[in-house]
Amino acid sequence: MEVSxxxxxxxxxxxxxxxxxxIQDTQAKIASGKSFLKASDDPVTxxxxxxxxxxxxxxxxxxKNGNTAKTRLDLADSGLNQVINVLTRFSELSxxxxxxxxxxxxxxxxxxxxxxxxxxxxxxxxxxxxxxKSIFAGFxxxxxxxxxKLDGTVEYVGDRGKHALQVSENMKVVSALDGGTVFGSIxxxxxxxxxxxxxxxxxNAATTASSVTSHGSAPxxxxxxxxxxxxxxxxxxxxEGSEGKxxxxxNLSQASLxxxxxxxxxxxxxxxIEASYDDTTKKITLTEKFAGEILLSNLEIEGxxxxxxxxxxxxxxxxxxxxxxxxxxxxxxxxxxxxMSTSVGDIKKSINHISNQLAFIGAQTxxxxxxxxxxxxxxxxxxxxVSELGDADLTKLVxxxxxxxxxxxxxxxxxxxxxxxxxxxxxx
Numbered sequence: 001m002e003v004s005x006x007x008x009x010x011x012x013x014x015x016x017x018x019x020x021x022x023i024q025d026t027q028a029k030i031a032s033g034k035s036f037l038k039a040s041d042d043p044v045t046x047x048x049x050x051x052x053x054x055x056x057x058x059x060x061x062x063x064k065n066g067n068t069a070k071t072r073l074d075l076a077d078s079g080l081n082q083v084i085n086v087l088t089r090f091s092e093l094s095x096x097x098x099x100x101x102x103x104x105x106x107x108x109x110x111x112x113x114x115x116x117x118x119x120x121x122x123x124x125x126x127x128x129x130x131x132x133k134s135i136f137a138g139f140x141x142x143x144x145x146x147x148x149k150l151d152g153t154v155e156y157v158g159d160r161g162k163h164a165l166q167v168s169e170n171m172k173v174v175s176a177l178d179g180g181t182v183f184g185s186i187x188x189x190x191x192x193x194x195x196x197x198x199x200x201x202x203x204n205a206a207t208t209a210s211s212v213t214s215h216g217s218a219p220x221x222x223x224x225x226x227x228x229x230x231x232x233x234x235x236x237x238x239x240e241g242s243e244g245k246x247x248x249x250x251n252l253s254q255a256s257l258x259x260x261x262x263x264x265x266x267x268x269x270x271x272x273i274e275a276s277y278d279d280t281t282k283k284i285t286l287t288e289k290f291a292g293e294i295l296l297s298n299l300e301i302e303g304x305x306x307x308x309x310x311x312x313x314x315x316x317x318x319x320x321x322x323x324x325x326x327x328x329x330x331x332x333x334x335x336x337x338x339x340m341s342t343s344v345g346d347i348k349k350s351i352n353h354i355s356n357q358l359a360f361i362g363a364q365t366x367x368x369x370x371x372x373x374x375x376x377x378x379x380x381x382x383x384x385x386v387s388e389l390g391d392a393d394l395t396k397l398v399x400x401x402x403x404x405x406x407x408x409x410x411x412x413x414x415x416x417x418x419x420x421x422x423x424x425x426x427x428x
Contacts, residue, residue, distance in 0.1 A: 063379065066372045069165045069175040069368050075127055076135050079136075083354055097111075098340035136182060140159050145158045146183070159178065161178060173367055182357045201346065208338065229313065232252065232253045235260075236300045238295075246267040248263055248264060260284060272288055285320070304335040315334075
């Protein structure tokens with residue numbers, strides 16, 4: 001029998017090296033907590049794990065977008081609710097200002113509060129998120145949505161873009177509305193207006209509420225003094241006498257006031273009212289043929305589309321007795337837009353308009369909440385799958401490591417024992 005000690009030692013050393021590599025590999029898996037260290041260890045599992053990790057990253061991105069959208073929608077919701085509260089208070093003040101029981105000082109206090117509330121609305125419309133981005137500025141989120149100019153008017157400086165964030169493979173949610181739509185396009189009886197135009201009209205109407213009126217009446221005889229433009233402009237109003245009511249509609253200028261006399265007299269049979277014109281005083285006198293009441297109302301003047309603190313065009317109406325003396329007080333009849341009741345109506349339309357926008361925000365918020373819940377469930381499932389594919393079974397690895405170490409130590413002990421034998425031990 002021929003024994004090669006050299007060959008035996010080489011084979012033993014190679015086996016010990018493999019065992020040590022297994023121990024090191026198992027220790028590395030335990031340290032990293034991973035079931036495999038290289039894709040080559042398990043190509044199929046590695047491929048599946050990579051796909052699951054990509055899916056997890058995508059879901060986390062959707063979750064982040066959803067939370068961002070939720071935050072911005074909550075800010076928009078809060079802002080719009082505050083605006084509605086302010087408008088409700090504005091409406092209350094406007095109704096009070098239209099009440100003749102309040103004096104000049106009372107109305108001045110109301111106007112002051114209305115001005116402060118208008119400033120508050122401007123601040124709300126320029127609400128920003130935690131990143132300093134305007135909620136209502138559209139895609140121009142780096143700037144304020146609204147800007148107050150030197151003349152006191154407010155302009156929208158954003159755009160009509162609507163931010164939308166991806167919250168799933170095939171779903172987006174709108175995270176904010178543009179201020180032009182929400183606050184700059186409120187439908188009224190006289191066209192679309194911005195909320196700031198409506199608030200300014202209300203303030204101006206409240207300022208003049210004690211000195212102007214939407215209608216005037218006089219018993220039997222009245223004198224009219226018109227403040228008209230040099231250039232022709234359309235005037236329309238209702239005139240009513242004992243025989244009925246008609247609408248007067250014609251173009252007037254400072255040079256054509258007598259045309260109003262002629263127009264009124266065309267309808268004398270229908271109203272019972274006759275008109276005369278004094279070329280010296282530029283005044284028109286109305287006489288009710290049956291000594292009935294004369295009523296003027298619903299004045300609309302071309303070019304007057306908002307309330308001002310100092311109306312430029314109007315009709316002064318005074319009652320005249322049989323001897324031509326003025327009786328009572330003068331009534332300044334102005335365009336509908338100057339009247340407090342018109343402002344109150346526009347404020348109510350503003351509340352309805354913003355309530356509709358708030359409903360849209362609420363729908364987007366519910367949509368986002370539902371999607372976040374669904375994403376949370378999907379993320380939990382995918383995370384578990386990633387863990388199942390990539391995380392090591394530490395209990396099994398530690399048991400395997402201990403067994404491998406025991407096997408290695410036993411093999412080394414056997415190798416030492418065998419290595420102590422010589423040729424003479426085999427010859428005996």
